[in-house]
Amino acid sequence: MANVTITIDSKKVTVPSGTFIIEAAKEVGIEIPALCYDPNLEVVGACRLCLVEVEGSRKLQTACSTKVWDGMVVHTRSERVVKARKEILQLLLDNHPNDCLTCQKAGECLLQKYAYEYDVKFREHDGDRRPALVDTSSPYILKDDSKCILCGKCVRTCAQVADRQVLTFANRGFNTRIVADIDLSLEESSCVSCNRCVTVCPVGALLDKRLMGKGRPWEFEIKEVKCKVCEYGCDFEVLSRNGKNVAVRAKAPSNGRPLCLKGRLTTEFIYLDEPYTPYKKENGEFKETTWKEALGLDNIIEKLLDKEEISTGVEYNG
Amino acid sequence: MANIIINGKGYQVEDGITILEACNRLGIDIPTLCHDERLEPYAACRLCVVEIKGKGKLETSCSTKVRDGMEIETHSERVIRARKEILDLLFSNHPNDCLTCEKSGECKLQDYCYEYGIVEGTYIGEKKNYPLDESNPFYTFDPNKCILCGKCVRVCSELQGTNAIGLKDRGFDTKVSTPFDMGLATSKCVSCGNCVAVCPVGALMPKKRERYRAWEVRRVKTTCSYCGVGCQMYLLVKGDKVVGVEPAKGRPNNGLLCVKGRFGYNFINHPDRLKTPLIKRNGKFEEATWEEAYDLIVSKINEIKGKYGPDAFAGLTSARCTNEENYLFQKMFRALIGTNNVDHCARL
Numbered sequence: 001m002a003n004v005t006i007t008i009d010s011k012k013v014t015v016p017s018g019t020f021i022i023e024a025a026k027e028v029g030i031e032i033p034a035l036c037y038d039p040n041l042e043v044v045g046a047c048r049l050c051l052v053e054v055e056g057s058r059k060l061q062t063a064c065s066t067k068v069w070d071g072m073v074v075h076t077r078s079e080r081v082v083k084a085r086k087e088i089l090q091l092l093l094d095n096h097p098n099d100c101l102t103c104q105k106a107g108e109c110l111l112q113k114y115a116y117e118y119d120v121k122f123r124e125h126d127g128d129r130r131p132a133l134v135d136t137s138s139p140y141i142l143k144d145d146s147k148c149i150l151c152g153k154c155v156r157t158c159a160q161v162a163d164r165q166v167l168t169f170a171n172r173g174f175n176t177r178i179v180a181d182i183d184l185s186l187e188e189s190s191c192v193s194c195n196r197c198v199t200v201c202p203v204g205a206l207l208d209k210r211l212m213g214k215g216r217p218w219e220f221e222i223k224e225v226k227c228k229v230c231e232y233g234c235d236f237e238v239l240s241r242n243g244k245n246v247a248v249r250a251k252a253p254s255n256g257r258p259l260c261l262k263g264r265l266t267t268e269f270i271y272l273d274e275p276y277t278p279y280k281k282e283n284g285e286f287k288e289t290t291w292k293e294a295l296g297l298d299n300i301i302e303k304l305l306d307k308e309e310i311s312t313g314v315e316y317n318g
Numbered sequence: 319m320a321n322i323i324i325n326g327k328g329y330q331v332e333d334g335i336t337i338l339e340a341c342n343r344l345g346i347d348i349p350t351l352c353h354d355e356r357l358e359p360y361a362a363c364r365l366c367v368v369e370i371k372g373k374g375k376l377e378t379s380c381s382t383k384v385r386d387g388m389e390i391e392t393h394s395e396r397v398i399r400a401r402k403e404i405l406d407l408l409f410s411n412h413p414n415d416c417l418t419c420e421k422s423g424e425c426k427l428q429d430y431c432y433e434y435g436i437v438e439g440t441y442i443g444e445k446k447n448y449p450l451d452e453s454n455p456f457y458t459f460d461p462n463k464c465i466l467c468g469k470c471v472r473v474c475s476e477l478q479g480t481n482a483i484g485l486k487d488r489g490f491d492t493k494v495s496t497p498f499d500m501g502l503a504t505s506k507c508v509s510c511g512n513c514v515a516v517c518p519v520g521a522l523m524p525k526k527r528e529r530y531r532a533w534e535v536r537r538v539k540t541t542c543s544y545c546g547v548g549c550q551m552y553l554l555v556k557g558d559k560v561v562g563v564e565p566a567k568g569r570p571n572n573g574l575l576c577v578k579g580r581f582g583y584n585f586i587n588h589p590d591r592l593k594t595p596l597i598k599r600n601g602k603f604e605e606a607t608w609e610e611a612y613d614l615i616v617s618k619i620n621e622i623k624g625k626y627g628p629d630a631f632a633g634l635t636s637a638r639c640t641n642e643e644n645y646l647f648q649k650m651f652r653a654l655i656g657t658n659n660v661d662h663c664a665r666l
Contacts, residue, residue, distance in 0.1 A: 098414050098417065099437055099438065100416035100417045101416045101431050101432070101438075102431055102437045106416065106422070107423060107531075107533050112417055112418075115417050116417070116529070116531060121415060122414070122415070122417060216423070216432060
């Protein structure tokens with residue numbers, strides 16, 4: 001593919017034609033804010049935060065979905081661009097709960113990051129707000145619709161695994177929501193708690209429930225580990241606080257890696273100082289289970305005990 | 319020694335210490351907003367309340383000393399209910415702007431609200447509404463975020479000895495203020511920033527030159543380079559840039575700094591800062607290597623010494639150097655150059 005040279009904020013960069021502006025900007029160290037963009041996902045141009053000014057175009061263009069052309073001149077932080085971004089952030093905040101005080105996402109939240117960067121604050125208004133529909137049915141994922149900004153990342157990552165495709169958009173306009181299957185709770189739905197959606201959610205709308213109350217993101221020491229369950233080798237993070245391993249969370253899956261609950265639970269069991277109760281979904285209901293069963297080790301453990309007559313004197317009670 | 323029972327477990331602790339001190343030593347975490355081990359107990363925030371068997375009321379652990387046979391509950395239902403109530407009252411009269419608040423991430427009120435599950439202030443009523451005091455060039459005071467723990471006032475008076483600020487008025491109208499409420503610029507404030515360092519919330523904040531969130535910086539411990547005291551401090555580093563300074567506890571400064579150490583860090587990233595020696599060539603200073611500079615110094619010293627003798631030299635060293643460096647400097651002058659003409663700017 002031929003190369004083209006473009007100018008971004010008076011910096012020249014040569015990239016293959018067909019590159020999106022947002023990626024070309026990254027080449028020269030310019031970060032364009034974006035909530036719905038993810039290089040591993042289909043481009044949708046939903047959040048509009050990556051708007052940039054392209055000389056010759058009357059309207060602002062989304063940097064995530066506009067391809068470069070030779071001689072293109074882009075301004076990523078012009079007055080007009082900053083004004084548009086502030087407006088978008090303000091509209092998002094207008095329909096977002098003001099609870100960074102205790103929100104589990106605070107510190108890693110992209111909406112918070114950009115609001116700080118562009119100095120946009122919550123404001124009083126008497127318009128409608130998204131209803132606080134909080135799905136607490138799953139012991140693994142907390143889904144809080146009131147915090148959702150409809151970037152659609154969760155829907156797209158869920159759809160990347162053919163046999164999942166659980167999350168989808170429902171309704172239209174202000175009533176648009178992310179739902180599981182035909183608007184079922186996560187418990188009743190076909191969700192397998194792989195947490196792909198949690199890893200990509202830019203805000204606190206989809207949270208790892210097993211992390212809640214374990215500490216603030218800035219308090220954790222993070223160690224990256226590889227999953228040992230199958231050949232995909234997904235990445236997990238072991239979070240420790242005050243010298244104790246308190247939680248395991250999935251890292252965003254790269255291409256071809258599915259992520260799964262079994263992998264996460266196994267990683268929890270290996271690394272956590274006090275692994276908490278695992279749950280298993282049976283007939284649309286989460287039930288407490290034993291580690292033996294959750295990790296599918298029943299037969300192996302029995303055989304081991306049988307074959308090698310391992311006797312520790314301590315009764316194994318799962 | 320006193321034998322006490324905390325949360326059903328027996329401990330032996332030193333006589334005369336407070337319950338809070340005892341718990342700190344035993345690794346039992348008690349929340350507090352107004353306590354500082356360097357200051358007199360104040361018992362203002364009431365968050366450290368504990369239940370003591372035989373006492374009708376909850377007692378503040380920061381101001382109650384241990385007694386032999388004391389039975390203490392630090393996290394009973396009643397204690398937690400009281401703490402939640404206190405946090406609720408505090409947050410009800412506090413701006414809800416953790417979204418962009420500069421203190422977010424190191425705010426004690428935020429930490430405790432998270433720990434005790436206070437997601438909002440449930441009391442609806444009047445809220446403080448004061449103008450900000452931005453008259454000091456180094457820090458801002460936002461009375462609306464102040465929780466009246468009084469740490470700033472006490473540090474200023476008990477440790478810094480400046481007495482620039484105090485508490486004014488009573489009840490809901492109480493406010494940390496300067497004499498006649500005339501603002502920090504006209505007060506006796508010496509801008510040491512020790513009040514800023516102890517503020518548990520976002521009421522006293524340094525004026526930032528770079529925007530950063532608390533969780534984006536690394537803390538690098540170092541020794542202040544301004545004078546011979548050698549205060550210990552942390553440089554706040556974002557990426558590869560120093561964006562702030564915080565005092566470190568322990569010797570010699572124990573959490574205190576002066577205006578220079580605390581706020582005078584901008585030279586570090588300043589474009590005019592000298593990073594190599596300069597040698598004047600053809601009437602112009604040019605950047606040189608240390609080898610070149612040392613060679614030039616040695617040759618000039620030898621030249622002048624040969625021509626005019628060693629007493630043609632005088633050395634003046636700096637209080638910004640360590641004792642060891644100053645010792646070596648005078649040694650160089652006396653033994654190497656051969657003159658007693660050596661002095662120091664801090665001798666006066």
